[in-house]
Amino acid sequence: MIRARGLVQTFSTRQGRTKAEVRAVDGVDLDVEEGEVVGFLGPNGAGKTTTLRILTTLLRPTAGTATVAGYDVATQPQDVRRSIGYVSQAGGAFSGARAGDEVVDHGMLYGLPRSVVEKRGKELFEQLDLPGLWTRMPRNMSGGQKRRLDIVMGIVHDPTLVFLDEPTTGLDPQARANLWEHIRALRERRGATVLLTTHYLDEADALSDRIVIIDHGRIVASDTADNLKAQVAGDLVDLEVADPLRLADAAERLVRLVDDERSVEVVDGHVRARVPRAGRAVPGLLRELEASGITLESVEVRRPTLDDVFLALTGRSLRDADHAPGPDGAAAPPVPAGTPTGTPTTTEGALR
Amino acid sequence: MSGFLRDSSIVFRRQLRMNLRNPAWVIIGMLQPILYLLLFGPLLEPLIGQFGATNAYTFFVPGMLVQLGVFGAFFAGFSLIGEWREGVIEAERVTPASRTALLAGRLYRDLLQLFVQALILIGLGDLLGMDASPIGLVLGVLLTLLLGGACAAASNALALTTKSEDVMAPVINMVMLPVLLLSGILLPMAIGPAWLERASDFMPIRHVVDGVRASFAGDLASSGLLWGGLWSVVLFALALWWGTATFRRENA
Structure with missing residues (x-):
């Protein structure tokens, strides 16, 4: 056409x-x-x-x-x-x-x-x-x-x-x-x-x-x-760890799931990383964490958004590049620990 | 060509419908010639002998006619800016309609307005004692319509070029002042000093005014009518070309 x-x-x-x-x-x-x-x-x-x-x-x-x-x-x-x-x-x-x-x-x-x-x-x-x-x-x-x-x-x-x-x-x-x-x-x-x-x-x-x-x-x-979205190498897995002393332990468990260990971030009581096929990997991760006695406040699994794609492609966030107010800026609600995460969760307000 | 007529008449009907829905446009349009004639005409009556003419209204009505044609048409473009801002021009340009038809349809409206004003002016002038040759009237109105069409086309072109009332208004004012002063619309240039008359030779609209005056007076073989006619055609052709060019490449 x-x-x-x-x-x-x-x-x-x-x-x-x-x-x-x-x-x-x-x-x-x-x-x-x-x-x-x-x-x-x-x-x-x-x-x-x-x-x-x-x-x-x-x-x-x-x-x-x-x-x-x-x-x-x-x-x-x-x-x-x-x-x-x-x-x-x-x-x-x-x-x-x-x-x-x-x-x-x-x-x-x-x-x-x-x-x-x-x-x-x-x-x-x-x-x-x-x-x-x-x-x-x-x-x-x-x-x-x-x-x-x-x-x-x-x-x-x-x-x-x-x-x-x-x-x-x-x-x-x-x-x-x-x-x-x-x-x-x-x-x-x-x-x-x-x-x-x-x-x-x-x-x-x-x-x-x-x-x-x-x-x-x-x-x-x-x-x-x-x-x-698949080009952004995986879904974002965000673990909120209850005990700050166990953050390093949690990070160590998460590192095993990712290709590049530098991608694991530890910020503010959270451990984050991009995990390929998080839907399959996360249930095992949760069992492991439980077995090691690491308690989580919350688990969030987020499919990459187009904003992530834009950021990966251009080095800028579309929102920053734009200044136009987005339709909503709300992040996806955290998934309660233990919830099956095989299905993709919300993609940051994309599905309205 | 039939496509052109069809397209331009669609644009014309649309413009006319919008204008007729605006009572101010209708009333001011009709009132203008009446006011000029009733409030300015009497001032000329005692002076008419000095202009080398005998009938004040045979002399004055042609000037008024050209003035209406030029000044009314100069403002035609302002409504186009509003349409452009709302995306109307772009929506029309994305249709297969001829670009010239988009301009021409708008000119029809301006020419219709001018034609009705001319009829009022001539009818009223006649009542007040104007003594003009019938063929001369027809020719004079024709010249005026050509000139009015030229000014309206130029005004539309200017509107699409500037795309802003704030820029367009001073430009129009700047053009109108010398036109008013050097065209002999109100008073004939012949009564002024020689240098001023020479200066007015460079004002094309002055020749159109002379032409319309000569034709009303019945001097159909005069050089004034010839030059007036020539200038009207030239101005009309130039303005139409400019207007079409802006509709073609207008870069909204």
């Missing part, structure tokens, strides 16, 4: 008298198969939106080529535009116009007859939980309603490929969860291929078949969320 090679976009910015060239996109290769939902993840300013604007023909790349829905973005922009839907960060419905009018006019610009667009638009209003809002102005809608209206506008011409630029930024958790359902339905109900950008890890994790991580205009990783 999408095949991009060596995309480069440079902007010149002026600071005082000196002109500086900024490479917003710096050699991006990207492949998206038909029917895939791909999450394009990166901090603000990483080049997500610029890449999207190139792929949607809004921006001509400084260098590189891209084929979208079978057409070249540089030489066949009309055909590309006909085949894709794009929901930008700003939306697309004017706040002071009626929602239904905006949808109909937008659809008609794709060459569809008014009656067809009106029928489809009204169906989509039902499907996306906007009943009775056809004549309402967007300025009188809630953030979530407005965003769903933007999506209706983006897909009213029934495109096979949909681009969503930061679809849930600025929404409260409930509206986010609701919008996720509708984004999932794009593929399930319509069979659409979806490329969405986000700077929320949990969003990329929850929605995408595959995650492409971009940083400083370059793709630093592209894989399924599970495979990306």
Whole structure:
């Protein structure tokens, strides 16, 4: 569906008298198969939106080529535009116009007859939980309603490929969860291929078949969320030891489970390490600790999050890189000692 | 081409619908020509002999017409900035519609507004005793529409280039002042000193004002009408090209 090679976009910015060239996109290769939902993840300013604007023909790349829905973005922009839907960060419905009018006019610009667009638009209003809002102005809608209206506008011409630029930024958790359902339905109900950008890890994790991580205009990783997490070499096992004098003993037991003993940390009454296949290893570890009379206050087993992946790939945490407030910062609740940990536990708020 | 007409009329209908829903836009638009004519026209009546003309309104209405065309159209771009900010322009640019149609649909609205204002102005002028040639009226309105279209296109282009009301407002003011002073809209340049008249030769809109005046007066064979027509066409073509170019490469 999408095949991009060596995309480069440079902007010149002026600071005082000196002109500086900024490479917003710096050699991006990207492949998206038909029917895939791909999450394009990166901090603000990483080049997500610029890449999207190139792929949607809004921006001509400084260098590189891209084929979208079978057409070249540089030489066949009309055909590309006909085949894709794009929901930008700003939306697309004017706040002071009626929602239904905006949808109909937008659809008609794709060459569809008014009656067809009106029928489809009204169906989509039902499907996306906007009943009775056809004549309402967007300025009188809630953030979530407005965003769903933007999506209706983006897909009213029934495109096979949909681009969503930061679809849930600025929404409260409930509206986010609701919008996720509708984004999932794009593929399930319509069979659409979806490329969405986000700077929320949990969003990329929850929605995408595959995650492409971009940083400083370059793709630093592209894989399924599970495979990306597996690269972080294991699950985090955190033992809270009741008796500080036994910390070293506990650490010694944990070292046997890891490949690299330097990775075992002892901090503040806790012993931590990344353990491959922790689900299998931990029950044995707990029995051993019990047999040696080491009492634990708590045991936590945490699957690596995409934040860990981002940290491993770039040396920075996505949250630090970003400054945007995360949807939640709550750590996973500690697992009571002795609980079977074979199933993956929460991935830091990723599953909402 | 039929695609172009269809696309631009979709954009036009959308713009018109939004404007008509705003009563201030309608009332101010209609009131403007009436106020100019009723509050400024009487000041000219006693002076008209000195301008080498006989009928104050035949002389004054063309100036007002061009003024409405230029000044109303200069402000057309401001509404575009609001639309751009809300992502409307980007949403339109991602459709297969022709870029020129996106601009043209907006120009239709501005031209319709100008046309209605022109009708009010001419109708009222007629009541007040204007004595203009019918063919001249048609030609004069045509020139005005071309010039108004040029100014509206330029204003839209400027809006998409600056993307900020705060930057755009001073630029428009800076352009409007010399236009007002050097075009002979209110008073003819011919009554001023020679150096001022020479300076006004470099103001294209002055030639359009002269052209509209000549055509209202019935001097259809005059060089004034020729130059006015030429300049209107040139300005319109240039502004349309600029406007389309900004819609094409606009970098939101």
